[in-house]
Amino acid sequence: MIQLESITECTNTYARVCNAIINNYEFQTPQFMPVGTKATVKTLDSSDLDELNFPIILANTYHLYLRPGSKRIYEAGGLKKFMSYSGLFLTDSGGFQVYSLKHLRKIKEDGVEFRSIIDGSKHFFSPTSVINTQRELGADIMMAFDECPPGDCDWNYAKDSMEKTHRWANQCLEAKANTQNIALGPQNLFGIIQGGIFDDLRLKSQEIIQSMEFDGYAVGGLSVGESQKDKKRVLKLLAPGYREDKLRYLMGVGTPQDLMLGVENGIDLFDCVMPTRVARHGKLYTSQGAINIKNAKFRNMDNPVDSNCDCKLCSRYSASYLHHLMREDEWTGFRLASLHNLEFFQKFMQEMRFSIKTGNFLDFLKYWRNIYPT
Numbered sequence: 001m002i003q004l005e006s007i008t009e010c011t012n013t014y015a016r017v018c019n020a021i022i023n024n025y026e027f028q029t030p031q032f033m034p035v036g037t038k039a040t041v042k043t044l045d046s047s048d049l050d051e052l053n054f055p056i057i058l059a060n061t062y063h064l065y066l067r068p069g070s071k072r073i074y075e076a077g078g079l080k081k082f083m084s085y086s087g088l089f090l091t092d093s094g095g096f097q098v099y100s101l102k103h104l105r106k107i108k109e110d111g112v113e114f115r116s117i118i119d120g121s122k123h124f125f126s127p128t129s130v131i132n133t134q135r136e137l138g139a140d141i142m143m144a145f146d147e148c149p150p151g152d153c154d155w156n157y158a159k160d161s162m163e164k165t166h167r168w169a170n171q172c173l174e175a176k177a178n179t180q181n182i183a184l185g186p187q188n189l190f191g192i193i194q195g196g197i198f199d200d201l202r203l204k205s206q207e208i209i210q211s212m213e214f215d216g217y218a219v220g221g222l223s224v225g226e227s228q229k230d231k232k233r234v235l236k237l238l239a240p241g242y243r244e245d246k247l248r249y250l251m252g253v254g255t256p257q258d259l260m261l262g263v264e265n266g267i268d269l270f271d272c273v274m275p276t277r278v279a280r281h282g283k284l285y286t287s288q289g290a291i292n293i294k295n296a297k298f299r300n301m302d303n304p305v306d307s308n309c310d311c312k313l314c315s316r317y318s319a320s321y322l323h324h325l326m327r328e329d330e331w332t333g334f335r336l337a338s339l340h341n342l343e344f345f346q347k348f349m350q351e352m353r354f355s356i357k358t359g360n361f362l363d364f365l366k367y368w369r370n371i372y373p374t
């Protein structure tokens with residue numbers, strides 16, 4: 001059960017600010033969700049996450065199913081107890097990882113057979129099995145099992161895959177209805193709109209998925225290799241047709257540019273590994289644009305990376321120090337850079353919400369698109 005109340009709608013775009021309550025946890029959207037693939041946001045621990053204060057963390061079903069196993073996490077009391085973290089968890093269905101391992105899987109009518117990347121052992125994911133697994137993980141938001149086709153697939157492939165996703169969506173709802181909540185509160189289930197880059201399929205999928213009673217709706221299959229132009233067109237196409245009463249989540253998308261694009265087209269939730277992944281390679285998002293801290297020009301810079309940022313990195317250390325740590329591949333550097341990028345995303349979304357509430361969203365877009373051009 002998700003209580004959702006739209007508190008401000010932008011008069012110029014489809015952007016909105018909502019109050020959401022999920023399992024007694026209250027927050028406002030639009031929100032970014034950091035990715036904790038294997039029950040950790042890489043290089044950070046749960047005290048860091050407490051301080052960053054994101055309402056929802058995403059964890060990956062595929063990895064946790066293989067190791068340590070969803071049973072182990074269930075016995076430990078679910079992800080929240082296992083990680084000692086009290087925020088909300090969203091788990092994906094595991095499908096996306098399975099599809100990306102092309103040579104290790106076989107897609108069938110009733111699910112996907114795949115081999116483990118760890119030991120080659122054989123496994124099978126079906127709509128019913130992934131709901132059970134996400135129940136065991138204790139997710140507050142579970143995702144339906146879908147087929148995510150490659151960004152360059154043709155219309156026929158996208159159509160077949162979309163229809164399979166719709167059949168599986170029904171089976172996931174049935175599986176949810178036939179199983180008990182085993183987390184502390186209700187475990188919500190989101191349906192996923194597919195259809196590749198094809199307008200007719202996308203609209204069809206939006207209509208069919210939204211006619212099923214999910215607790216929220218996601219847009220899948222974007223940022224999977226399609227062009228930026230196609231992504232933009234699909235998001236604009238879907239914007240007028242979302243249900244007002246449910247959350248809308250754009251899966252796997254999260255550059256500052258894409259967050260702006262998503263929000264102006266009515267999206268409430270985002271997730272992406274990007275801010276932490278690029279941080280480990282030295283890319284930092286700042287109020288002046290993105291930088292590469294390994295660049296020689298930071299060698300002697302005794303100022304902070306971003307003087308407008310009050311994260312653990314910027315409030316204490318110089319750009320020169322981080323430059324040195326990153327050049328030496330020191331773990332502390334990876335950690336400080338990850339903390340900084342997540343703090344940047346947190347503040348960016350906070351400012352975006354504020355601009356929508358105060359009627360200044362267009363100014364926000366103009367200002368930030370100048371710094372982060374598409």
Ligand SMILES: [Zn+2]
Nearest residue numbers: 309311314340
């Ligand atoms: Zn910072």
